[in-house]
Amino acid sequence: MEVQVRLFATLKDRIGREAISVHVPEGASVADLLQAVAEAYPALHPYLASAVVAVNHEFAFPHDALRPGDEVALFPPVSGGEGNPSRPEIVALTTEPIDLDALVRAVSTPRTGAVAMFTGVVRGEDGARQVQALEYEAYAPMAEAKMRQILAEIRARWPLVQGIALVQRLGRMVVGEVTVAVAVSSSHRHEGIFEAARYGIDRLKEIVPVWKKEIGAHGEVWVEGHYHPSPADVTRRPDAG
CATH class of the missing domain: 3.90.1170.40 (Molybdopterin biosynthesis MoaE subunit)
Structure with missing residues (x-):
């Protein structure tokens, strides 16, 4: 399956792109995705060991499985609403x-x-x-x-x-x-x-x-x-x- 990956900060600058796509097998894990990114985009390889992965706006880890349509993001470690009026x-x-x-x-x-x-x-x-x-x-x-x-x-x-x-x-x-x-x-x-x-x-x-x-x-x-x-x-x- 094809996975779209958004890039931020240092990773984005390294290849001059805000998003990339990689192909991984059905049922692939986050670890498999990172390996695919390293192979397809060698310029990112040195930074992947310290990169943070998010899937569907939540932190993800190497063993987590990916599904078709997931939104994936890679980024370096991290450097309005209304509700109860008594607890804004x-x-x-x-x-x-x-x-x-x-x-x-x-x-x-x-x-x-x-x-x-x-x-x-x-x-x-x-x-x-x-x-x-x-x-x-x-x-x-x-x-x-x-x-x-x-x-x-x-x-x-x-x-x-x-x-x-x-x-x-x-x-x-x-x-x-x-x-x-x-x-x-x-x-x-x-x-x-x-x-x-x-x-x-x-x-x-x-x-x-x-x-x-x-x-x-x-x-x-x-x-x-x-x-x-x-x-x-x-x-x-x-x-x-």
Whole structure:
């Protein structure tokens, strides 16, 4: 069967294409797919050992079976909605500047007395390198799904939390611009909001497929992470019935 594979960040740049196709036998596994990719696209071979595989917007592992029509993506390790008005949840990927005041209002309810927020910004220096801008891209359908997974994880750990927002900006941003925001509200500051906001950004950096390209006098470099997902990070196995 023919499998379409989407590529992101470093992998996309290596061959100058956003998608490839490979042929594998019926019932092939993810491991079989990676072998087929290595043989058909030798330029990708050195990067496949550390690549993350997703099937139908969920992490996949070597033994997982593929089915006709599966959507497959390969990428390096990872570097809005409505619901109960008393427990607002916002998940967003946006190319527009993040309005932090609007985000505080969005996670607040009549019972809210405290909001904790983490914001990430583009820094102008990274070690010895001078940075002019960052460019972010995402595997959008899976990114939104994993962001919602993080919301559920926060709710399980900090039940007194009221509103939660995870917002990731995409595209090119210059020094000083906000790249990501996590906001968490509750009635009182001691109800876990600081810990929940920290957990939200840490988890986003682990399992949400978003990558950044660093742009400066040294050229353009994709900044890749080191965290590799495990079966514990999966909410729904791609071969589940």
